[in-house]
Amino acid sequence: MYALLYALFKRQDFALFAKLNWLAILIDATDGTLARAVDIKKVVPTYDGALLDNIIDYQTFAVLPALAVIVFEIVPGSALQFIVAAMVLLSAAYQFCQTTAKTTEAFVGFPSYWNIVVFYIYYLECSMPVAVAVFTACAVLSFIPIHFIYPTRTIAFFNLNIIGAVIWATLMLFPTFFPKSQYARPALYASFVYAAYYLLVSLYLDSLRRIEERKA
Structure with missing residues (x-):
């Protein structure tokens, strides 16, 4: 609610929006563990x-980022902004409503990390073609049943998954909370290491899973 009222509609302040979303990611990463x-x-x-x-x-990972695309003009032109926002909302709605959206160890399809996508595109000042390509690719991945690692549940590489997630969150503190720091840009680039690790390990484990399924 605070993000809607202040970061998006009253102040149109991306820095505040990013801070609130970083905190939301932190809460999302820990609430399930605490509940269990x-x-x-x-x-x-x-x-x-x-x-x-x-x-x-x-609300946090789809609605807010979709609105951010429009409010902060993540892509140029109102028509394109609404198309991208709709793409975010519809693909996330599909992903969230799948009865197989989560397994005991993985997310099935792109895990709707749309606020993180918005972070990177905004901070890196991506060109329109790059931004649209990234949004489109992530939306398409929402419909493909690739198993993405669930850092707090995936058994394989568990320690690396958790340590990497903690390091990533720490690195993202700099561009989010200290954007004028000399370390903000290097930290942002360094955070891509975990993003690449996340994708590659997810694809690797998914390929092993598919091999096992074919054998069965």
């Missing part, structure tokens, strides 16, 4: 935390 730690399904058996998680995640 207290065995919430036994504590409150009639409460569907997974449903609440999906509602909040769709």
Whole structure:
């Protein structure tokens, strides 16, 4: 709500928007772990935390970034902005509503990290063709059942997944909270290491999974 009222509509302040989204990512990375730690399904058996998680995640990782595309003119031209925003919302809606959207260890399809996509395109000042290509590629990946690693659940490379995620979040602190720092740009580039690792490990593990399925 604060992101909607202040970062987007009142101040149109991308720096504030980024800070709030960074905090939202931090919360999203820890809420499930905390819920499982207290065995919430036994504590409150009639409460569907997974449903609440999906509602909040769709708002945070799809609706806010879609609005950011328009408010902060992530791509030029109102028509293109609405097309990209619609692409974000529709692909995320499809991904979130799949009964197989998550397994015990993975996200199936692009995990709707749209705010992170917006971060990089805005910070790197990507050209229109590059920005549209990235948005389109991620939207298409939402419909392809590739299993992407779930850092807090994927058993393979678990320690590397967690350590890498923590380092990535730390690196993103600089462009997000200290954009004028001399370390902001180097930290942003360095964060791509984990992004590349995430994609490559996801593809590797997905290929192993498919091989095992064919054998079975």
